[in-house]
Amino acid sequence: MGRYLIRRTLFMILVLFIVSVITFIIFVKLPASDPARRAVGRSTSPENVEAARHAFGLDQPLYVQYGRFAKGLIPWPGLFLNEDVYYSYANFVPVKEEIFSRLPVTITLAVGAATLWLLIGIPIGIISAVRRGSIWDRAAMVFALIGVSAPVFWLAYLFLYVFWFKLGWAPPSGIPIGTSVGEAVFQGVFILPWIVLSMTFAAFYARMVRGNLIETMGEDYIRTARAKGLSEKRVIYRHGLRAALTPVVTMFGLDLAVLLGGAFITETVFNLPGVGQYAVRSIFANDFPSVMGVTLFGAFFIALANLVVDVAYAFLDPRVRYT
Amino acid sequence: MRRYLKVLALVGALALVAAACGGDDGGETGATGTGATGATGELQQGGTLEIAQLADLYAAFDPQKEYSAVTWEYYRCCLLRTLLSYNGKTTAEGGADLQPDIATAMPEVSADGLTYTFTLKSGINYGDPFGDVSVISGDIVRALEREADPDASVGGYNFYYGVIDGFSDFGDGKADSIAGLETPDDSTLVVTLTEPVGYLPYLFAMAATAPIPPNGDAPLGAAEGHSTDYGRFLVATGPYQFLGAENLDFSLPADEQTPVEGYKVGRSVQMVRNPNYDPATDGLRPAYADAINVTIGGDNNDLYNKVQAGELDWVVDGIVPPQVLRAYSTDPTLQPLLHINPSDASRYVSFNLAMPPFDDVHIRKAFNLALDKEGMRTLRGGESVGEIAGHIMVNSLEDNILADYDPYATPNSAGDVTAAQAEIAQSKYDTDGDGVCDAPECSNILAVTDEEDPYPDQAALIAQNMEPLGLTFDVKNFDRGTMYTKCNAPEDQVPVCFGPSWGKDFPDGVTFGLALFDSSSIFPGCCNYSLVGASSDLLKKDGYAVTTVPSVDDQIKTANQETGDARFQAWADLDTTLMEQVVPWAPYLFDNAVDITSSRIVNYSFDQFAGVAAFDAFAIAPDAQ
Numbered sequence: 001m002g003r004y005l006i007r008r009t010l011f012m013i014l015v016l017f018i019v020s021v022i023t024f025i026i027f028v029k030l031p032a033s034d035p036a037r038r039a040v041g042r043s044t045s046p047e048n049v050e051a052a053r054h055a056f057g058l059d060q061p062l063y064v065q066y067g068r069f070a071k072g073l074i075p076w077p078g079l080f081l082n083e084d085v086y087y088s089y090a091n092f093v094p095v096k097e098e099i100f101s102r103l104p105v106t107i108t109l110a111v112g113a114a115t116l117w118l119l120i121g122i123p124i125g126i127i128s129a130v131r132r133g134s135i136w137d138r139a140a141m142v143f144a145l146i147g148v149s150a151p152v153f154w155l156a157y158l159f160l161y162v163f164w165f166k167l168g169w170a171p172p173s174g175i176p177i178g179t180s181v182g183e184a185v186f187q188g189v190f191i192l193p194w195i196v197l198s199m200t201f202a203a204f205y206a207r208m209v210r211g212n213l214i215e216t217m218g219e220d221y222i223r224t225a226r227a228k229g230l231s232e233k234r235v236i237y238r239h240g241l242r243a244a245l246t247p248v249v250t251m252f253g254l255d256l257a258v259l260l261g262g263a264f265i266t267e268t269v270f271n272l273p274g275v276g277q278y279a280v281r282s283i284f285a286n287d288f289p290s291v292m293g294v295t296l297f298g299a300f301f302i303a304l305a306n307l308v309v310d311v312a313y314a315f316l317d318p319r320v321r322y323t
Numbered sequence: 324m325r326r327y328l329k330v331l332a333l334v335g336a337l338a339l340v341a342a343a344c345g346g347d348d349g350g351e352t353g354a355t356g357t358g359a360t361g362a363t364g365e366l367q368q369g370g371t372l373e374i375a376q377l378a379d380l381y382a383a384f385d386p387q388k389e390y391s392a393v394t395w396e397y398y399r400c401c402l403l404r405t406l407l408s409y410n411g412k413t414t415a416e417g418g419a420d421l422q423p424d425i426a427t428a429m430p431e432v433s434a435d436g437l438t439y440t441f442t443l444k445s446g447i448n449y450g451d452p453f454g455d456v457s458v459i460s461g462d463i464v465r466a467l468e469r470e471a472d473p474d475a476s477v478g479g480y481n482f483y484y485g486v487i488d489g490f491s492d493f494g495d496g497k498a499d500s501i502a503g504l505e506t507p508d509d510s511t512l513v514v515t516l517t518e519p520v521g522y523l524p525y526l527f528a529m530a531a532t533a534p535i536p537p538n539g540d541a542p543l544g545a546a547e548g549h550s551t552d553y554g555r556f557l558v559a560t561g562p563y564q565f566l567g568a569e570n571l572d573f574s575l576p577a578d579e580q581t582p583v584e585g586y587k588v589g590r591s592v593q594m595v596r597n598p599n600y601d602p603a604t605d606g607l608r609p610a611y612a613d614a615i616n617v618t619i620g621g622d623n624n625d626l627y628n629k630v631q632a633g634e635l636d637w638v639v640d641g642i643v644p645p646q647v648l649r650a651y652s653t654d655p656t657l658q659p660l661l662h663i664n665p666s667d668a669s670r671y672v673s674f675n676l677a678m679p680p681f682d683d684v685h686i687r688k689a690f691n692l693a694l695d696k697e698g699m700r701t702l703r704g705g706e707s708v709g710e711i712a713g714h715i716m717v718n719s720l721e722d723n724i725l726a727d728y729d730p731y732a733t734p735n736s737a738g739d740v741t742a743a744q745a746e747i748a749q750s751k752y753d754t755d756g757d758g759v760c761d762a763p764e765c766s767n768i769l770a771v772t773d774e775e776d777p778y779p780d781q782a783a784l785i786a787q788n789m790e791p792l793g794l795t796f797d798v799k800n801f802d803r804g805t806m807y808t809k810c811n812a813p814e815d816q817v818p819v820c821f822g823p824s825w826g827k828d829f830p831d832g833v834t835f836g837l838a839l840f841d842s843s844s845i846f847p848g849c850c851n852y853s854l855v856g857a858s859s860d861l862l863k864k865d866g867y868a869v870t871t872v873p874s875v876d877d878q879i880k881t882a883n884q885e886t887g888d889a890r891f892q893a894w895a896d897l898d899t900t901l902m903e904q905v906v907p908w909a910p911y912l913f914d915n916a917v918d919i920t921s922s923r924i925v926n927y928s929f930d931q932f933a934g935v936a937a938f939d940a941f942a943i944a945p946d947a948q
Contacts, residue, residue, distance in 0.1 A: 055474055091383035092551035093588050157622075165628045172634050173625055177591045177616045271621035273590045281379065281589065281620075286804070 001311075008310070012303040016073045019299040020292065024066050027288045056089060069292055080300075086293045090285050095293030098278055104181045106274035109197065109266065110259035112190055114252070117198035117205055122248070124202070125209025129244075130236060132214060140206055147203025155196045156269035163192060174271035193270045197263055201255060205248060212244035219243075250309050257305030261298025366926050370948030372612040372941050375626050376639035379589045379619055384554025386530040387469050387476045392826065393640055395530060396933035400608060400940075401563040401594055401615065403533035406430075406441050406463065406512070407524055410607045411930040411937030413664055414719040418931035419830035421524050422607055425458060425534070425560075429524065436519030436884065441527070443510040447604050450559030451569035453536040453545070454599035458560060459509035462534030465544050467501060468493060470531045475543075475550045480828065483526050488515045521886045525829040528932075534560060538573045548577025555582035562600045562610035562939065566593035592617040611926065611942035627919065636921045636943075639935060643917050648707060651919050662936070663707055664929040666916035667717045668826035669835075670699075670709070672785070672909040673810065673852040677862055677869040678818035679764035680794070685750035686760065687906035691731035693743035693788050696911040700736075702777045702784065707917055711736045712910040715839075716898045719931060720832040722891040730902050731909075740791045747792050760793035767797045771809050773822035774800035782821050810852040813845065813865040820852055824914070830932060832894030836879050840901060853907035873905045923947040 053059045057068055068085045086095040128140035163170040170192050175184045184190065216222065217240050225235045262276025271277070275294060282290035382388035386403060389395065399408060408424035410417055423429060425447055430439040447458045469475045470484055471494035484490050488503030503515035516523065526532065536558050541547035545558050556571055558564075567584030585593040594615040602610070617639070627647050629635040643651075651661040672690070674681035681687055696711050703709070713729025733739035744758030752762040770785075772778045782798045789796070798821070801809065810820040827834040838844055842856030854862075856874035863870070878900060882893035901907060918936055920927055928940035 055477060087551070090381075091379070091554075091588050093383065098589070157625075160625060161628070165632060172629055172632070174618055174621060177593060177618060268620075269622055269625075271618070271625070273620070277620060278589065 005307075005311075008307045012300070012307065013073065015303050016296055016299055017070070020069060020073055020296060021066070023292050023295050024069065027286075027291070028062060057085075069289075072293075073296060081293050081296065086289045088282070088287050088290045090287050090290075095290050098290070099275055099293060099297055102273055102275045102278055105175070105272050106260060106262055106267070106276065108181050108185060108190060109193055109263055109272060109274060110256060112185075112194040113197035113201070113259065113263075114256050116194050117201035118252070120198065121202035121205030122209050122245075124206040126213060126236070126241070128206065128210040129213035129217065137210075140210070144203040144207045147199045148207075150199070152196060152200060152265045153269055155199060156193075156266060159192050159196055160269070173269070175273065190272075193263075193266050193272060196270075197259070197266045205251070208248060208251065209244060212247060213240055216240045216244045246313070249312060253305045253309035253312070254302065257301045258298070260301045262294065366609075366611060366942040367945050367948075368611050368942075369613055369945070370611075370923075370943035371614040371616055372637075372938070372943065373616050373635050374637045374639060374938075375618045375621060375629070375635050375641075377619075377621060377623060377626070378640055380554070380592075382478050382554065383552065383588050384557055384586060385475075385552070386533055386554070386557070387466070387472075387481075388479045389530060389554075390479055392933045393935055396930055396935045396938060397592075398530035398533065398561075399930065399933060400561070400938040401610075402557065402559045402561045402565075403530050404447065404458075404560040404605070405530065405533050406443070406527040408528050408607055409930065409932040411928055411932075411940055413929050414830075414931045418929070419719050421528055424528075424605070424607060425463075426527075430514075430527075432886075436521075436886075437516045439514040439516075439523055441512040441514070443512065444604055445510065446601060447560065448599040448601070449534075449536045450561075450564035450597040450599055452571050452573065453558055456536050458534045458536075460506040460512040461509070462536060462544070463512055463532055464501065464504045464506060465535045465537070465542075465546075466532050467504060469535065469543050469546055469553075471501060472550070475546075475553075476531070479531060480529070481531070483529075483828075484531075486516050486518060486520050486523065488517050519884050520833075521884060521890050522829070522831045522833045525831050528829065545573050552582070555586055555588070556580060557583070557586075559597050560600075562597055562602070562605070562608050563594040563615065564597040566595050566614075590619055592619070608939045609942075610939045612939075615938060630919055630921050633921050633923065636924050636941065637918060637936065643919055645704060647919065648704070648917065652707065657919075660920050660922065660924070662918040662920065662927050662929065663915050664931075665710065665717065665719070666826065666914045666934040667719055667830070667931065668824055668914040668934065669712055669715065669717055669910055670703075670824045670912040670914060671712070671715070672911070673820045673823055674907055674909075675816070675818050676853050676855060676872040676905075676907060677813075677857065677867040678816055679868075680750070680752045680760060680762065680768070681818050682869050682872075683750045683752055684904075684906055685746050686752060686794075687909075688731070689743040689746035689750070689792055690789065690794075691906065691909045692733060692746055693738045693740055693792055694909050694911060695738040695784060695788050696733075696736040698737065698784050698788075699781055699911045702780050703912065707915060709912040709914045712913045714898050714902050715908055715910050716832055716835045716894060717827065717913050719830060720827060720835060720891075721895040721898065722888070724891060724895040725898055728899070728902075738788050743792055753793075759791070765793050766795050768794065768818050770796040770798045770819045770821050771806055771817050772798060772800055772820070773803050773806050775803065778822045785821060807850070811846050811849055813854060813857070813861065813867075816866065823850075823852065825850070826914075826934060832890070832897070833883055836875075836882060836894060836897050840875050840897075840905075840907065841879050842874060842876050853905075855901075855905060855907050875900060875905060 057065060071079060072081045072086050074080060081096040083094040083096060087093065088095065124140045124143065128137045131137055160173060164172050171188050175189055222235060222240055225239050262274060262279050264276040264280050267274040267276035268280050279294040282294060376393065380394050381391035384394065386398060400411060404424050406424060406426040407421045410422055412418035421429065425443055427442045427444050430441045432439055443458065443460055448454055449456050449458065467484060470479065470481050471490050473494055487501060489498055489501045490503065492498040493501045505513040507513065535544045535546050537544045538547060545556065546553045549556055559568065565583040565585030571583055572580060596613055623641050624644050626635060626638045626641055627644055630638060651657040674687050676682060700709060700711060713732060714725050718726050733742065747753050747760055748756045748758045750760065752760045752765055754761055770782065772782045779800055786796050806822055809815050809817055810823060825835065825839060839851055840855045841851065842858065844851035845854055845857055845861065854872055856876045857872050859870045875897060878897050882890065882897055885893045916929065916934060923943050924941055925944045926940055926942035928937040930937040
């Protein structure tokens with residue numbers, strides 16, 4: 001297992017390198033406006049543009065420019081997203097400072113939504129599988145269809161309009177000034193964002209659990225368990241569910257990691273100052289260091305989540321061993 | 324079972340629809356009885372103003388970098404005082420007139436126009452943590468030295484200050500000080516110019532000249548070591564300061580200082596009263612609210628829902644949704660909460676004078692005659708969004724001299740094909756003189772526009788208007804930044820740009836005349852998209868067959884040296900020359916700023932300088948404080 005972990009860590013660095021190269025190429029090749037010219041504003045002299053270009057290191061050859069950013073790939077304190085290179089061209093705030101100050105909001109949103117979609121999706125999937133063909137199964141699949149089909153931004157706007165603006169049941173969007181993330185949770189600021197964000201995942205997980213459980217319940221060892229006289233409840237929860245949930249664990253790790261990189265749409269619509277909102281603004285501002293930083297941050301989480309999930313798999317499924 | 328499910332689904336959908344379409348009882352939308360504007364004597368200080376803005380600050384509040392009218396308003400109303408400033412009102416109420424602020428009076432100007440002498444008031448102190456430090460003339464020199472530093476002023480407007488003798492040499496590191504700035508004593512500042520320019524006083528109303536307090540022996544005072552982030556350590560001189568300013572510790576090295584609590588980049592701004600501010604020294608800022616909270620970000624429609632629901636008092640940079648505008652325009656109880664003022668910005672179509680067929684003045688004039696300006700305005704939202712533009716410069720910059728001037732006026736501003744065709748008939752591109760452009764240059768003309776609504780629809784209208792003239796277009800949509808880059812690049816040889824707009828930097832015609840039509844504003848400068856005054860060398864270098872284009876450089880230079888009423892007349896004369904002889908544009912709209920405020924707000928004032936509402940003039944109803 002030790003050698004496996006070392007290999008996977010090195011592979012993670014390789015993934016970050018590939019992601020960074022692709023991101024860098026996109027920025028230098030796409031016909032977006034010159035970041036130096038954008039930084040100096042509308043009325044400018046050539047001297048101002050060159051001063052900005054020099055300040056940002058944009059007057060260096062491309063490989064030198066990339067090299068400055070490459071140092072920030074290494075997931076080590078002091079190196080990862082180092083501040084002398086990774087700072088916003090728009091407001092000069094270090095990217096790392098922005099990401100880490102916004103991380104509590106993103107974590108709160110992601111963990112809350114994840115909890116909700118597990119609490120909703122798994123029970124619905126179980127009920128749907130156990131009572132296959134019944135009205136509960138059909139209702140669950142309608143829910144799944146709606147949840148998977150409805151765009152997140154549409155749900156977000158609809159929920160805000162109905163439940164806040166019209167009914168007054170939920171607080172408005174955004175975290176009130178001077179309110180901490182914890183206080184905002186208790187004020188209910190995250191309720192609508194959690195619901196909106198969890199709906200798609202809950203629907204998907206319901207379908208996945210249903211399908212896995214139906215397949216598992218047809219296995220020989222389940223028939224054996226029933227034949228041995230175990231209660232149906234024990235058969236389902238003790239024997240069937242464990243196998244059915246193994247792929248769910250895999251998906252959950254990856255989905256949570258993706259969200260920790262920023263739930264772009266939910267954070268933007270609900271004006272939650274998380275990493276996703278920061279990423280959206282940086283993209284629209286063509287703020288390369290910020291976009292590079294957020295992209296690498298997200299890629300790091302996903303790569304790490306992959307590693308954690310794979311290791312967890314070995315503990316969940318005794319048949320899996322790594323060398 | 325299937326029927327049961329269908330019924331369930333239908334009931335659920337109907338419930339949602341009913342909730343969505345129910346009466347407007349989701350929040351407070353009616354006005355209070357006090358109305359939006361009250362006599363000054365009825366207004367009370369107090370309360371916290373809750374506002375929002377969609378876009379982040381342009382340069383994180385760094386005054387030497389900020390090139391945004393919104394941030395300029397933060398500075399003017401609340402955070403920074405300058406030698407001269409404005410009263411935060413409309414042009415009719417003197418809002419475009421410079422007033423003494425830190426200065427005791429308007430500057431004394433030498434006979435040759437090269438020397439300006441300012442005398443500073445005494446007793447103007449800084450905000451925390453420099454509350455016991457008074458502003459002196461050297462502090463303003465410090466600000467200008469920082470403005471001259473190309474790293475500290477990235478993105479700003481230091482090009483304006485090049486007229487100060489020695490400014491550029493200092494910025495280039497060739498001198499230890501700016502020769503044209505002298506401080507014979509702490510209350511006197513003498514400014515010497517390289518050439519006489521009538522707009523110099525306006526430059527000392529800009530935030531880049533706001534004083535920076537001293538800090539030990541540091542050359543840049545409190546800004547030392549903060550070349551990229553001074554905005555997060557900004558020391559106030561106005562009626563407000565950032566929350567937590569008293570905790571700033573400038574005794575530490577710059578990289579160990581903690582930014583002020585009241586400004587969280589990209590998230591929020593919190594301003595509280597500056598305890599060291601003396602209102603007796605300031606006749607310009609009422610500063611009614613005790614505190615101002617600004618949230619940054621969000622969705623435009625959602626923010627205006629919050630204003631209607633009373634969760635917010637105002638949105639700084641939003642666009643009032645059409646249905647909300649309609650409601651506030653037609654409901655007598657809401658009308659007092661709707662505020663419409665000219666924002667001093669112009670929207671126009673710009674022609675490249677060196678590209679066929681727009682190298683022919685008759686084509687350009689015909690375009691002006693055929694354009695359905697009313698239709699263009701309707702596509703932007705109707706009458707509320709602005710006034711039909713009959714000339715280039717906004718009226719306040721010309722003291723309304725040309726308010727009724729429109730050399731290409733048409734019935735209902737809807738365009739006049741007959742008049743346009745008569746103009747086309749005089750063009751070399753109408754080979755048979757029938758009023759229809761039939762030369763190959765008239766077909767498939769490359770046109771560049773903004774990809775966001777409503778520009779594509781406006782482009783379609785323009786194409787429809789010009790078709791009877793024989794002019795057809797190949798319209799390319801780009802994001803705004805790319806559009807402007809292409810319009811500004813002579814080597815791209817773009818014949819016409821459909822999407823530009825322009826707003827003044829300060830209330831003087833130089834911000835239109837020089838910036839848009841002087842040859843010095845052609846690329847690599849900005850923003851003379853029409854190439855007015857381009858030299859034959861430049862035209863040749865960029866591959867143009869045309870060898871000469873009209874120039875107004877001399878007229879601009881002359882106008883720039885005028886002062887007072889003569890200056891207004893000179894800019895008006897330039898406008899007339901441009902519209903009748905050069906015709907670089909087809910202007911169609913002078914923009915309005917449209918605001919709605921919450922029912923808590925009982926006083927609203929529009930700051931003509933910045934083109935946004937004056938934050939310091941918002942008064943909150945006593946029972947809502």
